[in-house]
Amino acid sequence: MFLSRVRRLTRRSAIRLTLRLLLVFAAVATLASAGTYWLVEREITRLADARLEALRDEVLGAMETETPFPEPGFGQNVLIVENGTARGQLPFAVPDRPDGVYYHDEEGERPEFRYLIHTAPNGARIIIAENVERQDELLEILSGGLQLALIGALVAGAVAGMLFSRREQKRLDVIGDGLAEVAKGHLSRRIVLPGPADDLALLSERINATTDRLERSVELMRTQSSNIAHDLRTPLARLRATIETSLIALTEEARPVDAEVLGEALEQIDRIIGTFNALLKLSRLESGAGREGFALLDLKTLAADLGAAFEPVAEAAGQTLAVTIGDPAKVRGDRDLLVQLIGNLVQNAVRHGARGQRVTLSVQGRVLTVGDQGPGIPLAERSKVLQPLYQLESARQGEGFGLGLSIVSAICDLCGASLSLSDGEGGRGLVVTVRFPQSA
Amino acid sequence: MPQERLETCMRLLLLEDDPKLGPWIERGLCEAGHVVDWCQDGKEAVAAAMAQDYDVLVLDRMVPGLDGLAVLKALRQAKVEAPAIFLTALGEVEDRVEALRAGGDDYLVKPFAFSELLARIEVLARRPTATAELPLVLTAGDITLDLQKRTCRRQGRDVDLNPKEFLLMEIFMRSNGRVQTRTMLLERVWDMNFDPTTSVVETHVSRLRSKIEKPFGDTVLRTIRGAGYVFEPR
Numbered sequence: 001m002f003l004s005r006v007r008r009l010t011r012r013s014a015i016r017l018t019l020r021l022l023l024v025f026a027a028v029a030t031l032a033s034a035g036t037y038w039l040v041e042r043e044i045t046r047l048a049d050a051r052l053e054a055l056r057d058e059v060l061g062a063m064e065t066e067t068p069f070p071e072p073g074f075g076q077n078v079l080i081v082e083n084g085t086a087r088g089q090l091p092f093a094v095p096d097r098p099d100g101v102y103y104h105d106e107e108g109e110r111p112e113f114r115y116l117i118h119t120a121p122n123g124a125r126i127i128i129a130e131n132v133e134r135q136d137e138l139l140e141i142l143s144g145g146l147q148l149a150l151i152g153a154l155v156a157g158a159v160a161g162m163l164f165s166r167r168e169q170k171r172l173d174v175i176g177d178g179l180a181e182v183a184k185g186h187l188s189r190r191i192v193l194p195g196p197a198d199d200l201a202l203l204s205e206r207i208n209a210t211t212d213r214l215e216r217s218v219e220l221m222r223t224q225s226s227n228i229a230h231d232l233r234t235p236l237a238r239l240r241a242t243i244e245t246s247l248i249a250l251t252e253e254a255r256p257v258d259a260e261v262l263g264e265a266l267e268q269i270d271r272i273i274g275t276f277n278a279l280l281k282l283s284r285l286e287s288g289a290g291r292e293g294f295a296l297l298d299l300k301t302l303a304a305d306l307g308a309a310f311e312p313v314a315e316a317a318g319q320t321l322a323v324t325i326g327d328p329a330k331v332r333g334d335r336d337l338l339v340q341l342i343g344n345l346v347q348n349a350v351r352h353g354a355r356g357q358r359v360t361l362s363v364q365g366r367v368l369t370v371g372d373q374g375p376g377i378p379l380a381e382r383s384k385v386l387q388p389l390y391q392l393e394s395a396r397q398g399e400g401f402g403l404g405l406s407i408v409s410a411i412c413d414l415c416g417a418s419l420s421l422s423d424g425e426g427g428r429g430l431v432v433t434v435r436f437p438q439s440a
Numbered sequence: 441m442p443q444e445r446l447e448t449c450m451r452l453l454l455l456e457d458d459p460k461l462g463p464w465i466e467r468g469l470c471e472a473g474h475v476v477d478w479c480q481d482g483k484e485a486v487a488a489a490m491a492q493d494y495d496v497l498v499l500d501r502m503v504p505g506l507d508g509l510a511v512l513k514a515l516r517q518a519k520v521e522a523p524a525i526f527l528t529a530l531g532e533v534e535d536r537v538e539a540l541r542a543g544g545d546d547y548l549v550k551p552f553a554f555s556e557l558l559a560r561i562e563v564l565a566r567r568p569t570a571t572a573e574l575p576l577v578l579t580a581g582d583i584t585l586d587l588q589k590r591t592c593r594r595q596g597r598d599v600d601l602n603p604k605e606f607l608l609m610e611i612f613m614r615s616n617g618r619v620q621t622r623t624m625l626l627e628r629v630w631d632m633n634f635d636p637t638t639s640v641v642e643t644h645v646s647r648l649r650s651k652i653e654k655p656f657g658d659t660v661l662r663t664i665r666g667a668g669y670v671f672e673p674r
Contacts, residue, residue, distance in 0.1 A: 263665020273551060308604065309630050312643035336633045
């Protein structure tokens with residue numbers, strides 16, 4: 001239980017970072033303390049040894065000149081053994097050792113004395129000892145202080161690190177929980193991050209923007225797929241009905257299948273194929289394909305050709321098509337795509353207008369406009385009609401906008417042209433304006 | 441009519457692996473009076489096309505082994521110059537460009553109308569000799585089309601046609617009783633390479649009718665629903 005909690009804690013990045021920093025800090029601080037202690041201890045020993053050696057030199061000098069021996073300093077004792085006689089005394093028994101400097105300690109206690117053994121040229125043994133208990137005490141104080149500083153710093157660092165990391169961890173958890181919700185499919189979920197405007201805040205802002213975009217495209221996809229289903233189901237249902245009726249007539253009444261009925265079925269199938277092809281074309285246009293066929297084209301000629309092609313179409317619908325051609329202008333694009341663009345716009349204008357209306361197709365420089373006197377499109381719906389298969393509520397029963405305007409919009413995007421929808425003269429009808437960019 | 445059919449009898453190579461579509465195309469082409477060799481495998485197709493001359497090659501792009509594109513590349517390298525039309529379920533612009541670059545002459549996307557395929561094959565078969573022996577005056581029944589003077593006469597009366605109508609008429613006069621599909625007419629008369637759900641063809645044909653049929657009180661163009669038109673001169 002406890003172990004699993006610890007394991008869970010150590011899996012959090014902020015806490016892991018804190019622990020790692022503490023570990024590094026502890027290692028460095030321990031090394032530094034040990035080094036300091038070692039340097040100080042060496043210096044103290046060196047000083048003690050220097051004092052012992054100075055006294056030894058004085059004793060040797062006195063022996064040579066046969067002057068009285070110097071007085072040992074505070075805490076110092078001198079023992080000289082010459083020809084079996086001893087002068088002076090030591091507070092402890094000195095073992096028989098070769099010349100050198102040693103510590104004296106009793107049974108694992110801290111060393112009490114530092115002593116020097118020296119054999120004089122005349123064979124006399126000089127032993128000088130100094131009480132080093134005070135220096136040891138100093139070292140002990142130093143070591144205690146260093147340890148206290150080390151532990152204090154570590155504890156303080158750990159506490160502060162935990163506190164800071166807990167705060168950061170909480171903010172990370174907010175982001176993590178938000179993303180988990182989004183992953184579950186709650187695309188409307190947004191991250192509200194407390195705290196300063198730092199990199200985490202920026203991160204959550206970006207995540208929110210991404211989710212936003214995702215939500216919108218999923219929403220778009222949903223409406224589009226239901227629109228597509230509608231647009232494919234209707235002709236499929238008609239097709240099914242046509243064939244079923246025919247089959248029943250054939251099997252139950254032995255009535256031969258009518259060529260007219262089969263032709264109708266073929267038309268339904270062609271409509272379905274047409275919708276499929278348009279969808280494929282749209283997705284390809286949206287992926288940016290088609291630019292390789294771009295060339296400089298004369299917008300004027302294109303518009304005139306299409307005007308001539310569609311003039312009887314308008315006439316058959318009891319409408320008129322007025323083509324106005326201004327200055328010639330070259331635009332960059334693919335001929336097939338521009339033909340489709342103009343064709344779709346004129347076709348839409350004819351389809352949505354009533355008998356007796358006037359459809360206009362005009363080219364002024366690099367600006368192409370197609371206008372009708374139909375019901376128009378309400379302002380609120382204008383951006384939506386560019387979506388594939390979107391249909392105005394009022395148009396649901398009829399042909400709808402289908403894919404025509406979406407393809408126009410995709411072609412405009414590909415050519416870098418701007419597309420705008422506006423009211424016609426006197427607020428009636430719809431005017432579609434396509435502005436092509438400078439071609440040079 | 442049968443006499444004419446015999447003259448236009450072609451030897452065709454069909455590469456199509458689909459067990460349902462292959463026989464369907466083969467039967468249709470045979471019924472149209474052509475001789476068809478059907479293979480389901482690319483290597484077989486290459487061998488067949490090397491062994492004898494075909495008027496037109498009909499190649500499916502995606503078949504197991506050697507695909508249609510590779511078949512045509514191999515054949516073009518071996519100096520087999522017969523015109524080729526690709527059948528494909530891929531309808532992308534680049535695929536079309538790739539097919540034409542490989543030496544293909546036409547491209548038809550599945551699903552297609554059989555009349556469309558037949559019409560395109562016949563156009564391809566005519567192509568090499570098209571410029572050589574084009575008659576300048578076409579006559580069919582009581583209709584005469586003078587390509588040089590750009591005039592159309594029926595029963596000795598002048599019929600005034602605008603350039604697009606004239607072009608439509610010319611295509612019908614050359615059609616030899618075959619179905620002319622909407623898509624083909626759009627391509628050849630208006631240079632539109634997409635299928636708009638428009639009535640451009642219908643309305644222009646209807647205008648043509650009002651000039652070539654109405655004053656004479658009969659019909660020479662028969663509408664085949666879901667397919668196109670057949671020109672039947674009297």
